Amino acid sequence: MTQKNGSLPIQPKKNKKLKxxxxxxxxxxxxxxxxxxxxxxxxxxxxxxxxKVNFSTGIxxxxxxxxxxxxxxxKTKDAFIITRNTLLYNFAFIIVNTILAILxxxxxxxxxxxxxKTVYQxxxxxxxxxxxxxxxxxxxxxxxxxxxxxxxxxxxxxGISKIDWYSSDKYWPYIIIFVNFWKSVGYGVLIYIAxxxxxxxxxxxxxxxxxxxxxxxxVHVTLPAxxxxxxxxxxxxxGRIFYSDFSLFYQVPMNSGMLYNTTxxxxxxxxxxxxxxxxxxxxxxxxxxxxCVGFILVMCSNLIVKKISPDNALF
Amino acid sequence: xxxxxxxxxxxxxxxLILILxxxxxxxxxxxxxxxxxxxxxxxLLHGYAFIPTKFSLSxxxxxxxxxxxxxxxxxxxxxxxxxxxxxxxxxxxLLAYGLSLKxxxxxxxxxxxxxxxxxxxxxxxxxxxxxxxxFHIKNTFFGLIIPxxxxxxxxxxxxxxxxxxxxxxxxxxxCQIDGGGHLVIFKHVVLxxxxxxxxxxxxxxxxxxxxxxxxxxxxVNNRSLWGIQSLLNEMISNIQYLNQNSNVATNLNMSxxxxxxxxxxxxxxxxxxxxxxxxxxxxxxxxxxxxxxVKG
Numbered sequence: 001m002t003q004k005n006g007s008l009p010i011q012p013k014k015n016k017k018l019k020x021x022x023x024x025x026x027x028x029x030x031x032x033x034x035x036x037x038x039x040x041x042x043x044x045x046x047x048x049x050x051x052k053v054n055f056s057t058g059i060x061x062x063x064x065x066x067x068x069x070x071x072x073x074x075k076t077k078d079a080f081i082i083t084r085n086t087l088l089y090n091f092a093f094i095i096v097n098t099i100l101a102i103l104x105x106x107x108x109x110x111x112x113x114x115x116x117k118t119v120y121q122x123x124x125x126x127x128x129x130x131x132x133x134x135x136x137x138x139x140x141x142x143x144x145x146x147x148x149x150x151x152x153x154x155x156x157x158x159g160i161s162k163i164d165w166y167s168s169d170k171y172w173p174y175i176i177i178f179v180n181f182w183k184s185v186g187y188g189v190l191i192y193i194a195x196x197x198x199x200x201x202x203x204x205x206x207x208x209x210x211x212x213x214x215x216x217x218x219v220h221v222t223l224p225a226x227x228x229x230x231x232x233x234x235x236x237x238x239g240r241i242f243y244s245d246f247s248l249f250y251q252v253p254m255n256s257g258m259l260y261n262t263t264x265x266x267x268x269x270x271x272x273x274x275x276x277x278x279x280x281x282x283x284x285x286x287x288x289x290x291x292c293v294g295f296i297l298v299m300c301s302n303l304i305v306k307k308i309s310p311d312n313a314l315f
Numbered sequence: 316x317x318x319x320x321x322x323x324x325x326x327x328x329x330x331l332i333l334i335l336x337x338x339x340x341x342x343x344x345x346x347x348x349x350x351x352x353x354x355x356x357x358x359l360l361h362g363y364a365f366i367p368t369k370f371s372l373s374x375x376x377x378x379x380x381x382x383x384x385x386x387x388x389x390x391x392x393x394x395x396x397x398x399x400x401x402x403x404x405x406x407x408x409l410l411a412y413g414l415s416l417k418x419x420x421x422x423x424x425x426x427x428x429x430x431x432x433x434x435x436x437x438x439x440x441x442x443x444x445x446x447x448x449x450f451h452i453k454n455t456f457f458g459l460i461i462p463x464x465x466x467x468x469x470x471x472x473x474x475x476x477x478x479x480x481x482x483x484x485x486x487x488x489x490c491q492i493d494g495g496g497h498l499v500i501f502k503h504v505v506l507x508x509x510x511x512x513x514x515x516x517x518x519x520x521x522x523x524x525x526x527x528x529x530x531x532x533x534x535v536n537n538r539s540l541w542g543i544q545s546l547l548n549e550m551i552s553n554i555q556y557l558n559q560n561s562n563v564a565t566n567l568n569m570s571x572x573x574x575x576x577x578x579x580x581x582x583x584x585x586x587x588x589x590x591x592x593x594x595x596x597x598x599x600x601x602x603x604x605x606x607x608x609v610k611g
Contacts (some may be wrong), residue, residue: 023497031410039432123337131526137582138343141363152362194605254555255535288436
């Protein structure tokens with residue numbers, strides 16, 4: 001605001017306006033300050049990816065090193081593995097969880113009994129509310145070497161010998177995809193149930209009058225009505241396709257080094273680089289790579305949706 | 316309505332699938348609970364089972380008798396969750412209130428400032444270095460509260476939309492004519508009328524704090540500040556360490572190490588509050604999630 005040039009007649013008005021809104025700005029200030037600290041300062045801090053961090057001189061005084069950190073990172077096999085794992089897991093999650101969530105939501109919406117409906121709905125939501133630490137305890141109860149349920153009770157029944165789950169990386173893509181489905185499908189299910197509940201029942205009545213079977217009603221009424229929610233949710237997931245849930249990939253495989261080939265993602269790599277291996281340079285380069293490519297992907301996916309169906313774009 | 320035979324058969328089929336799904340969702344929790352009430356020797360000999368051959372409550376007795384550190388961690392989790400959730404709700408509702416006002420000068424810029432944090436972020440390395448070298452929250456209570464969860468742009472946007480849509484502008488105006496300032500309007504109009512969204516958003520914030528173990532992993536090594544999830548995390552990483560270095564195990568005093576059933580009992584206690592509150596709060600969770608589906 002240019003207070004200096006304010007001529008006399010305007011001055012009181014401006015003061016009044018400021019007086020009117022000042023309390024609101026003050027009310028908003030704590031939240032904005034938090035976002036500035038928690039979100040904006042680290043964005044500026046991304047420059048350390050171009051520095052050779054030296055803790056004794058401090059981060060700001062550490063010398064610049066150009067693209068050295070990136071060169072080191074992309075020379076290793078790790079860069080490829082973490083990119084591949086992060087992308088492939090996210091694709092699998094989007095496909096598996098979207099299809100199954102819609103399917104389950106349609107089935108639950110078919111149920112007329114109120115009690116049964118609540119029970120089913122609660123059951124799919126319950127794992128969503130649990131911490132990943134507890135999930136890893138549960139997975140361990142199934143998969144641990146000698147005492148695990150699968151090795152001890154299931155495999156002998158099938159005549160298969162014990163499997164050392166926590167050191168065989170080839171099984172983990174399936175385990176992770178299943179655990180992710182079990183833990184988080186409930187979220188999508190509830191969104192789609194809300195979407196289905198919002199469909200005008202006269203559409204179904206008209207379809208039934210025309211002799212449409214239940215299956216045809218689902219294909220021609222339910223699914224088209226869900227398209228906006230599907231696009232919004234998928235868009236949100238595609239925007240985050242370069243990110244992974246650190247807890248899922250760190251906690252559920254119990255941080256087992258022998259599984260890194262199929263469980264290491266960008267997020268676990270950055271954490272291990274920073275705090276267990278002390279390799280700040282590579283960790284910051286991987287973090288920079290994630291932030292920037294992630295940002296480009298959000299913008300692109302939104303742009304594409306904006307072209308196809310502007311109403312469903314996020315912004 | 317009379318259902319044809321075919322429709323009834325279809326209904327039974329739908330129920331069967333959903334019952335199977337319910338079992339898949341619930342059974343793992345039952346296994347966890349059963350392990351916590353299984354006799355330790357039976358567990359080691361016969362493995363985890365849904366119906367153990369020998370029951371024992373010794374794990375819970377052990378926790379009550381010798382578990383001062385467990386009870387302390389449990390208390391810490393409660394404190395962290397309550398403090399974090401209250402501050403979170405306060406900050407986000409105040410910010411959302413301002414953004415819900417139609418004529419606020421600079422609203423566009425502030426909205427963008429909030430929204431942009433959803434698109435781009437600095438990631439762990441700069442965040443960690445900033446919090447530890449500039450703000451010095453390492454090994455403090457703040458390290459558990461401040462990073463990550465104190466305010467989420469998504470929640471602010473959902474609250475703003477709710478305030479805009481469900482609080483009539485006439486109420487604001489009436490309040491202003493009566494000489495009520497913004498703080499008065501916020502307290503007497505927005506908070507009471509916005510209660511449903513506040514409850515939903517508060518639940519999500521509370522759940523994030525209750526379930527979090529990452530802030531402690533990044534910022535806090537001091538065990539006296541740890542919550543129950545961090546304690547559980549430490550126990551399971553010790554097991555993994557022992558499994559990978561079996562030669563260490565023989566040299567270690569195994570009697571000091573919590574037995575399998577005790578660990579499962581602690582895990583069960585950790586999820587108990589969520590389990591107990593869930594039936595009462597289920598509908599708010601469902602509502603909160605459904606709100607998220609509607610674009611802000």
